[in-house]
Amino acid sequence: MSSKDDEYDYLFKVVLIGDSGVGKSNLLSRFTRNEFNLESKSTIGVEFATRSIQVDNKTIKAQIWDTAGQERYRAITSAYYRGAVGALLVYDIAKHLTYENVERWLKELRDHADQNIVIMLVGNKSDLRHLRAVPTDEARAFAERNNLSFIETSALDSTNVEAAFQQILTEIYRIVSQKQIRNDNADDQSSPDNITPVTILPTDNAERKKNNCCQV
Amino acid sequence: MIGNPFCLNRKNDSCCFESLCPDILIYDEYIDFHHTERDVIRCDRTHPFYHGDRNENLEKLKEILLTYMMYDFDTGYVQGMSDLVSPLLYVAEGDTCKAFWFFVQTMEFTNNNFEMSQLTIKHQLEMLWKLIELTDPIFAQYLANNDSVNCYFAFRWIVCQFKREFMKSNSDDYQEVLLLWESIWTCSSIKKYFKNLRRQQQQSLSEETSKSDDQEPSTSQTNVVNLQVEDDSNIEGDCIAKAASDLAIKIDEQCKIVDEKSESIDSTESQESMTTTYSDGSRRLSDTELYVLCICLAIIRRERDLIMVQRFDATEILKHFNTLQLTTNLKNILIHAANIWSWLIYDDNEKLLYASSTREHLSIIGDHQTRNRNSEESQPSNIRNRNQLSPANGEAIVDEDFDLLQDLRLPLDRSANGSSSPATMPNAPLASDDYYIFS
Numbered sequence: 001m002s003s004k005d006d007e008y009d010y011l012f013k014v015v016l017i018g019d020s021g022v023g024k025s026n027l028l029s030r031f032t033r034n035e036f037n038l039e040s041k042s043t044i045g046v047e048f049a050t051r052s053i054q055v056d057n058k059t060i061k062a063q064i065w066d067t068a069g070q071e072r073y074r075a076i077t078s079a080y081y082r083g084a085v086g087a088l089l090v091y092d093i094a095k096h097l098t099y100e101n102v103e104r105w106l107k108e109l110r111d112h113a114d115q116n117i118v119i120m121l122v123g124n125k126s127d128l129r130h131l132r133a134v135p136t137d138e139a140r141a142f143a144e145r146n147n148l149s150f151i152e153t154s155a156l157d158s159t160n161v162e163a164a165f166q167q168i169l170t171e172i173y174r175i176v177s178q179k180q181i182r183n184d185n186a187d188d189q190s191s192p193d194n195i196t197p198v199t200i201l202p203t204d205n206a207e208r209k210k211n212n213c214c215q216v
Numbered sequence: 217m218i219g220n221p222f223c224l225n226r227k228n229d230s231c232c233f234e235s236l237c238p239d240i241l242i243y244d245e246y247i248d249f250h251h252t253e254r255d256v257i258r259c260d261r262t263h264p265f266y267h268g269d270r271n272e273n274l275e276k277l278k279e280i281l282l283t284y285m286m287y288d289f290d291t292g293y294v295q296g297m298s299d300l301v302s303p304l305l306y307v308a309e310g311d312t313c314k315a316f317w318f319f320v321q322t323m324e325f326t327n328n329n330f331e332m333s334q335l336t337i338k339h340q341l342e343m344l345w346k347l348i349e350l351t352d353p354i355f356a357q358y359l360a361n362n363d364s365v366n367c368y369f370a371f372r373w374i375v376c377q378f379k380r381e382f383m384k385s386n387s388d389d390y391q392e393v394l395l396l397w398e399s400i401w402t403c404s405s406i407k408k409y410f411k412n413l414r415r416q417q418q419q420s421l422s423e424e425t426s427k428s429d430d431q432e433p434s435t436s437q438t439n440v441v442n443l444q445v446e447d448d449s450n451i452e453g454d455c456i457a458k459a460a461s462d463l464a465i466k467i468d469e470q471c472k473i474v475d476e477k478s479e480s481i482d483s484t485e486s487q488e489s490m491t492t493t494y495s496d497g498s499r500r501l502s503d504t505e506l507y508v509l510c511i512c513l514a515i516i517r518r519e520r521d522l523i524m525v526q527r528f529d530a531t532e533i534l535k536h537f538n539t540l541q542l543t544t545n546l547k548n549i550l551i552h553a554a555n556i557w558s559w560l561i562y563d564d565n566e567k568l569l570y571a572s573s574t575r576e577h578l579s580i581i582g583d584h585q586t587r588n589r590n591s592e593e594s595q596p597s598n599i600r601n602r603n604q605l606s607p608a609n610g611e612a613i614v615d616e617d618f619d620l621l622q623d624l625r626l627p628l629d630r631s632a633n634g635s636s637s638p639a640t641m642p643n644a645p646l647a648s649d650d651y652y653i654f655s
Binding site: 040072076 | 294337
């Protein structure tokens, strides 16, 4: 039952942030348990859940932390940004204010999270087409300006929820594994593992193993 | 009647508040308003009282929260408040005025948990850590090894006053929550009562000894204990509100009697419950805050064996404590909490919490009881033994009468407790397995 028992190649910590009521908890429950609850209680403090996915035949275990949205609680929740390699910054496409606050949340991440954290802007509640207050193009342009990836989701009808998590985890994986390859092939080699010359294979392998053990 | 601005300005049902907003509210309050709305529609919707679309009680709930926002402008609306109001509105049978003033009264105890700086809640978590350190060094060490010294796992417990833990996920029942809250609301009065009682006893005792009489000890002491037990046995009753008011009246009466009898009430003592004085730079916990920490500790002690046996890491500890369902364990937890409370207050161990460092705690306790100090190397075997020997949640003890005044039995030395390992944690005045023996 303990997470130590299951096998994984990488463990990535991802935080869900954004104003209260934008649907962070439901994104989490949709992704990890395929559940949605319109009347789920407000998150006080932090909660988290895990799920493993496959990328390039590697098992990536995502540890997703769901934080309270209200500013008042940031003193507590920001402590949980530590060690996070990814952040889903969620707003509600039907509530413009939650989109306006994205800037605040970006600042929050800059202040408290790792500077290399991968951030994805998520416009949730895309099922509320008739109530849309934030145009997709505007949000996408904002995301591009700020070097964020962007997606619109609906935890209610499951649209893009899987894709959002898959995308950010894959992105993190690419960065991490490239960093690893760079580390492994110290200066000259940029070739993939499978065609690494036999002569240097032992040392190379040993090194890579060591790196793989490290938590990201 | 309360002066509810939303009643007075109500032109139509939906936007009475928003019509006020542009003129008198600044940005933060506007945000608070939206938070209120968002939280109300997802508050206890499985409870029949709030179930269904267009439930009028939701509107009332919102009204109360918005009124409170104006009443206590500095605090405003903070998430978690809706959790605290919903059972009160239910108890008040939908009467918003009553519920509002109930809420104002309970916020007297918990207001600081919602302050902007979050310093009070952080302080309480720090004190919880001290309490764990003081009473259960093994588990404290385990938590320290697993990056959980901040005790953030207890954050929601304190903010929501354990509401989420004592309501089943699909619960239609506030019974346990309300009983627990009653104990929180009354802890300060009960403490005052007991302290006066004790003083009275001491006075009469000294009078008696001077007369060299050997009469039975005062009977009022047992009266109060019965009061407590009665309270517990009411768990099955379904007229919580009545029971609550009865209890409050009883306590009031008892307090009055004591007040009348003992003319020399120390004025500082009577104000003690509300003081937040700083001594040596560290803030003193109010009675209510301390009692809430006792409940936290009681819950932690229930789970600590499981956590250590399963070797939970920081995240798993947090998750475990965050997903507890304790509805069926209320009475046990209250008894545990009362034990800890009694040990702190009546045995005068509260001061240990304010000793400037752990070493100081230990040396203070060490003065009282000489104990062996040693390492925690054999900790795992200890834990396993304990798990086999003692049931973590003894259901059997439920019917045992609890005597609040009886001294909290200080633990025996751990090595004398059947543990195969000679290793014993030092200076544990309330070590867990011993604790389970009597609880």
